[in-house]
Amino acid sequence: MxxxxxxxxxxxxxxxxxxxxxxxxxxxxxxxxxxxxxxxxxxxxxxxxxxxxxxxxxxxxxxxxxxxxxxxxxxRLPVQSDPISADELERHFLDWVLRFDVPPGTPLNVTEMARKFGVAPHSLQEFLASLSRFGLVRRRPRGGWELVGFTRDYAIELSDFRMVLELNAVSHLAALPTDHPIWPQLAALEAEHHALAAEIDTRYHDFSLLDERFHAAIGSVVRNRFVTEFQKVITLVFHYHYQWDKKDERERNLAAIDEHLRVITALTDRNESAAVAAARDHLRTSKQTLLSSLRNHALV
Amino acid sequence: MxxxxxxxxxxxxxxxxxxxxxxxxxxxxxxxxxxxxxxxxxxxxxxxxxxxxxxxxxxxxxxxxxxxxxxxxxxRLPVQSDPISADELERHFLDWVLRFDVPPGTPLNVTEMARKFGVAPHSLQEFLASLSRFGLVRRRPRGGWELVGFTRDYAIELSDFRMVLELNAVSHLAALPTDHPIWPQLAALEAEHHALAAEIDTRYHDFSLLDERFHAAIGSVVRNRFVTEFQKVITLVFHYHYQWDKKDERERNLAAIDEHLRVITALTDRNESAAVAAARDHLRTSKQTLLSSLRNHALV
DNA sequence: CAATTGTTTTTAATAATTGTATGCAACCTG
DNA sequence: CAGGTTGCATACAATTATTAAAAACAATTG
Known part of the structure; x- marks a missing residue:
């Protein structure tokens, strides 16, 4: 058939x-x-x-x-369950790459991976083609695919790009009217940050999720399909790498909470330049964390 | 076989x-x-x-x-020449969409298009999958592809995204050391702008190319794979739409030359904030031109 | 003549085929 | 018998062929 x-x-x-x-x-x-x-x-x-x-x-x-x-x-005729969606496939794939720390340059076997993810080889092919726009995979000279993966250069460029997108979002946010739904959202986040800081000794590993929500909230004010597309990838990459680097996790997270709070405070004060400066500081720290996480991870 | x-x-x-x-x-x-x-x-x-x-x-x-x-x-065995590359295919496709003004929502026939572009249907499929990341095409509910195309929303979001990328590039540029190759390049562009302005009555249609080179030069200082990927699309879209809108072309181009020169002057003076402001003004004009070009074109 | 059915054409998804690459074991040969 | 070489088997991806589905068109019926 x-x-x-x-x-x-x-x-x-x-x-x-x-x-x-x-x-x-x-x-x-x-x-x-x-x-x-x-x-x-x-x-x-x-x-x-x-x-x-x-x-x-x-x-x-x-x-x-x-x-x-x-x-x-x-x-009745037996019918097998339908395959997973494109979004699920994307999450699965990135999850696999990041969780198992697949090294750059790994050849990707389409047939095998299609089996593993439970999709038709054709769909996987299509998915890889779309991922190639993010430079995460590329075609090999004579057929097949290869994972480009998270090299140092990739991490740097991704961080820089994230900085561009997020500083723009912060700028926009500072100019939003008082009745915009983002303000109560920010206030809630601020309270959660304070709560987490108070219990940092026992709950410091909860920060990763809060970080994700903080950045998602800021990103949400920019309604742009290109930005949204990238934020999906950026979020996942940073989420995983944050969890890798176990060294000084408590201190790092406490410092990051403080950085977040500085951004929130500046935004609440409608002080755009202060907010942008605070966000830039935080993103610089974040970039360094990502890079050092890559370094440490490479040694394992 | x-x-x-x-x-x-x-x-x-x-x-x-x-x-x-x-x-x-x-x-x-x-x-x-x-x-x-x-x-x-x-x-x-x-x-x-x-x-x-x-x-x-x-x-x-x-x-x-x-x-x-x-x-x-x-x-000797005869060998046929190899098919066109992925980059050529991309240019061909965007060229076709923009030049023939293919309306949004058009179903894309993979077999037929593959014939037209002289590539294997498989390659075209893969290309469409990669384009779907830019939201230019999307899969239809039950198989097949459809052109999303340059709707008003798409144009707005693309312009906004361009603004973010380019203002960032201008910012970077202003901070570059004196011995960077961009400075003589800018000086040459400045001279060409003056030359074109002097002969604007006869050469006003030459502006489109100069515009492209001006923006390419500015974008070239940001070495980032994500930015580069997008600039390819942005460049083509703006290039074509610029040429569509024939109304007041001479005046529009003269004004744009002036805006470009303001940016160049501010950059040469190492005045970052003035350069960013000038670039923002220019990109706003450019966005309006794109939108009005879409409006006029829709009436044809 | 409007609704319905019969037929044909077109399209895209997938199975099957085939060219290509590669690993391993058997084999020669100096 | 060790190094290189070949024969064989297997794996994989690019393409072709086939088939399910959709849609267009023609014919037929009440």
Whole structure:
């Protein structure tokens, strides 16, 4: 079989559902109507009708579509569960790369990975092609793919790019009107930062998630499809690397909380330049953390 | 044939070249050595040897590889020229979309387009997948692709994103040391702007190219793979739309030259804030031009 | 003549095929 | 018998062929 007949199978089962609402001897509606009802093309409807005829459920000749008997449980066609979505695939892939610390230059085996992630090889191919725009993977000279991965250069350029995007977001944010929903959100975040700082000795590992939410909140004020696309990748990369570097985690996180609070305070005061300066400081620290995390990790 | 045997054909011809350096009766080196010499795998070498045997050029049995006669011109296998590269494909595609003003929502027929651009359908698929990261195309619910295209929203977000990237570049540029190659480059551009302004009545349509070079020069100081990737698209979009809007072209271009010169002057003076302000003004104008060009174009 | 069905064409997803690469074990040969 | 060489087997990705699905068009029926 060239392509899966999953669509046909689902339509067939849906048709059985519909037949159960009828009585033996009833006429089924027109092909077009059924197609609309099942949300498939007429071609599929006709295949379904033919199969129903073969199963002895239906007498079908021209416009005559008489139900011969009510469908039973055994009439249903088995249908396998549908594959995961593109977004899930992306998360899975980045998760795999970052969690297992796949080294740069690793050849990526499309067939094997497709099996591992439970998607068609074709879909994975497509996904890798789209990832190549972020420079995370690239085609090898004579076929196949290879992970470019998180080299030092990549990390630096990603951090720099993040800085550009986020400073812009901070700038925008400072100019937003008082009734914008971001302000209560920031106030809530500020309280959470204070709460975490107070219990830093026991809860310092909770910071990673708070950091993610803080940056997501700031990024959310810029409605731009290009920015959004990048932030997905940036968030994941920083999230994982933050968790890698266990050295001085408590101190680092306490310092970062302070940096966050400086940004929030400046923003609340509508002091744009102070907010931008505070954000720049924080992002510089963050970049250094990322780089040192890469260094330490390379030694393992 | 499942995949092209271009690699085999090239190796075969290269092997003929090599055989011409030998005399009749000579022994050929080991498979592995030939593989290294021809830069292909041993499998290909063995196929080549087999074919040479079939052509009566070689007696091959085990490690006995005796050249029976010198190759002639007629022995060569024809090889077709290789298809265009990914970058060429990108230019072709954007060129097609922008030049023919393909409307948003147009379904993209992979087979047909592959024929038109002279690439394998597979390659085009991959290219579309990578373009989907820029939101220029997207997958349709049940298979196939569709052009999202340059809607008003897209143009606005693209312009905003361009502004973020370019203001950052201007900021960086202002801080570069005196011996950086950008400064003579800027000086040359300044002179060209003055020259064009002096002859604006006859040469006003030359501005589009100068504009492109001006922005490319500014963008070149930021070495960042993510920025570079986007600038390719941005450049093309603005380049074409600039040429669309014929209304008041002379005046618009003259004004833009002035805006460019303001940026250059501020940069030369190392006055960062003035340079950023001038660039912001120019990019705002540019955004308006893009939007009005879309409006006018939609009426055609 | 409007609704419905029959037929054909087109398109995209996937299975199957084939070219290419590579690892391993057997084999020769000095 | 050790080093190199070959034969064989396997793995993988690019492409072709096939098939499911959709859509367009023509014919038919009430």
């Amino acid at each position: 060239a392509r899966t007949d999953e669509r046909f199978r689902e339509a067939y089962n849906a048709m059985l559902d519909y037949c159960e609402t009828l009585a033996t001897g009833d006429q089924l509606p027109a092909e077009h109507g059924l197609a609309g009802h099942l949300n498939v093309s007429r071609t599929v409807v006709r295949s379904v009708l033919e199969r129903l005829g073969g199963a002895g459920l239906l007498h079908w000749q021209g416009r005559n579509k008489t139900l011969l008997r009510r469908p039973e449980a055994g009439d | 499942a995949r092209t045997d271009e690699r085999f054909r090239e190796a075969y011809n290269a092997m003929l070249d090599y055989c011409e350096t030998l005399a009749t009766g000579d022994q050929l080196p080991a498979e592995h050595g030939l593989a290294g010499h021809l830069n292909v795998s041993r499998t290909v070498v063995r196929s080549v040897l087999e074919r040479l045997g079939g052509a009566g050029l070689l007696h091959w049995q085990g490690r006995n590889k005796t050249l029976l006669r010198r190759p002639e011109a007629g022995d």
